[in-house]
Amino acid sequence: MKHPTSQTRQLGELMCDVTQSTLWQPAAAWVKSRDSNSTLICRVGSGQATYHRFDPQYKQHQITYGLRMIQAKHQPDTASGWLSAREIHKRGYFGGELNTLNLLAHTCCHEFAHLLQCSAGQRFHGSVHNRHFYTILDELHESGGASVVRHALAEYAKRLEIPLPKQPFDLASSSQLRADWRVGDSVHFGQGGQEFQGKVIRVNRKTCTVDGTGKSRGMRYRVPMQMLKHTPAL
Secondary structure, X not given: OOOOHHHHHHHHHHHHHHHHHHHHHHHHHHHHHHXXXXXXXXXXXXXXXXXXXXXXXXXXXXXXXXXHHHHHOOOHHXXXXXXXXXXXXXXXXXXXOOOHHHHHHHHHHHHHHHHHHHHOXXXXXXXXXXXXXXXXXXXXXXXXXXXXXXXXXXXXXXXXXXXXXXXXOXXXXXXXXXXXXXXXXXXXXXXXXXXXXXXXXXXXXXXXXXXXXXXXXXXXXXEEHHHOEEOOOO
């Protein structure tokens, strides 16, 4: 069941507030020492796109949290396909436990790590999630900064009576997921204007390689199995 849109937007706005108060405020002086008059705005986007962007002309950092991203991180089958979920699991952030609160708190840290990476001049074309990025992200967790973000997000949501689940997700194993897919299966993934169609041409360990069909013809995608849905035969 989808998280109500009004509450999803409220959660996005809380993520913006927490990013400003617990991450930006302590780091602002350092960022401005690298590039004076730098500012940060946070916003909630209408789609799933979640990203950091820097405008050098106005010296403005922008972090966008997508509504559909927030909704996706409320369900195990859609949450586990995100990079943030793989980072929590593989790097042991928050004890390696996947739940909605941990995923959204880590998303704040992930995007803010991009801001710090950009300010340090360590973000390069074609090399975004590089060793410099993960050094910064690791430090945010090891220093306790990520825990502060998690606590603040939980407290703000509690005050506003917005559900923010802490229950661990029960995730299917890779072998269970692989059993659901066969070469030749018709599939679709994404939502709305960002929905894609295709046929499975290879079943990998955790992803499927999909050749686009219909409007997606000519494209090839490597898609986490959790994000795929079977397309019924006509």
